[in-house]
Amino acid sequence: MTTDPPLKELALHDITVRFGGLTALDTVSLRVAPGRIVGVIGPNGAGKTTLFNVISGFVPPTSGSLTLDGKPWRPRPHHLNRLGISRTLQGVGQFAGMTVLENVMVGARHRHAESEALAALERCGVTRFAHEYPGALQYAIRKRVELARALVAKPRILMLDEPAGGLDADEIRWLGTLITEIGTTVLLVEHHMDLVMSVCDEILVLDFGKPIALGTPSEISANPKVTEAYLGAAA
Numbered sequence: 001m002t003t004d005p006p007l008k009e010l011a012l013h014d015i016t017v018r019f020g021g022l023t024a025l026d027t028v029s030l031r032v033a034p035g036r037i038v039g040v041i042g043p044n045g046a047g048k049t050t051l052f053n054v055i056s057g058f059v060p061p062t063s064g065s066l067t068l069d070g071k072p073w074r075p076r077p078h079h080l081n082r083l084g085i086s087r088t089l090q091g092v093g094q095f096a097g098m099t100v101l102e103n104v105m106v107g108a109r110h111r112h113a114e115s116e117a118l119a120a121l122e123r124c125g126v127t128r129f130a131h132e133y134p135g136a137l138q139y140a141i142r143k144r145v146e147l148a149r150a151l152v153a154k155p156r157i158l159m160l161d162e163p164a165g166g167l168d169a170d171e172i173r174w175l176g177t178l179i180t181e182i183g184t185t186v187l188l189v190e191h192h193m194d195l196v197m198s199v200c201d202e203i204l205v206l207d208f209g210k211p212i213a214l215g216t217p218s219e220i221s222a223n224p225k226v227t228e229a230y231l232g233a234a235a
């Protein structure tokens with residue numbers, strides 16, 4: 001059992017990330033309140049993954065700061081699980097030599113977490129694959145296993161990096177239901193607009209690293225700056 005205190009707030013304050021001459025994030029601020037589903041969208045190269053990498057501790061900000069529950073916070077990848085933060089990766093990054101169940105147990109916060117792993121597999125509707133190896137499974141099943149791996153630790157914050165990528169309409173519908181029913185704080189980077197618009201409470205839009213809009217799905221879809229950013233990218 002995890003006994004995390006409930007999340008109060010995750011906040012980014014004026015985060016800038018530069019890679020040499022390229023500004024991947026440009027003074028981005030965001031407050032994530034408990035239980036909210038917050039989407040991060042933007043055209044290719046807008047900085048969405050970099051934002052996730054900052055929160056995960058893989059990329060240190062060039063300037064700006066983060067706070068977790070009101071306290072200054074310097075994220076480190078190997079501390080995330082302990083703090084109740086889980087992240088799925090784009091695509092599926094499972095260990096080929098381990099069964100599905102063993103892969104999900106890797107995400108747990110303590111040893112002997114088989115019953116929790118089975119519960120996470122059940123939640124994701126893939127219990128019947130528990131003793132198979134990921135390489136033998138369809139992509140959509142492996143995506144569900146990746147979700148189970150992130151859920152097994154009962155995270156306070158679940159970071160989903162393009163969870164709908166490569167999935168068909170039925171799978172995306174299932175995913176949308178899971179995200180809204182899971183009852184935890186979710187950060188969602190996603191290109192699939194229908195999913196983003198249907199599940200998110202609020203959405204941050206990035207364009208060339210700059211935050212160009214933050215609002216509810218209806219505010220975002222009515223914002224001309226957002227349309228312009230996407231049309232500009234498509235042109």
Ligand SMILES: Nc1ncnc2c1ncn2[C@@H]1O[C@H](COP(=O)(O)OP(=O)(O)OP(=O)(O)O)[C@@H](O)[C@H]1O
Nearest residue numbers: 019022023024042043044045046047048049050051
């Ligand atoms: N480690 C790095 N070194 C140099 N440049 C990087 C690095 N990581 C990202 N970038 C650059 O930073 C910018 C933002 O990249 P990022 O991957 O965060 O965008 P994204 O919005 O996630 O894009 P996509 O939707 O294509 O995944 C891009 O121009 C990218 O090439």
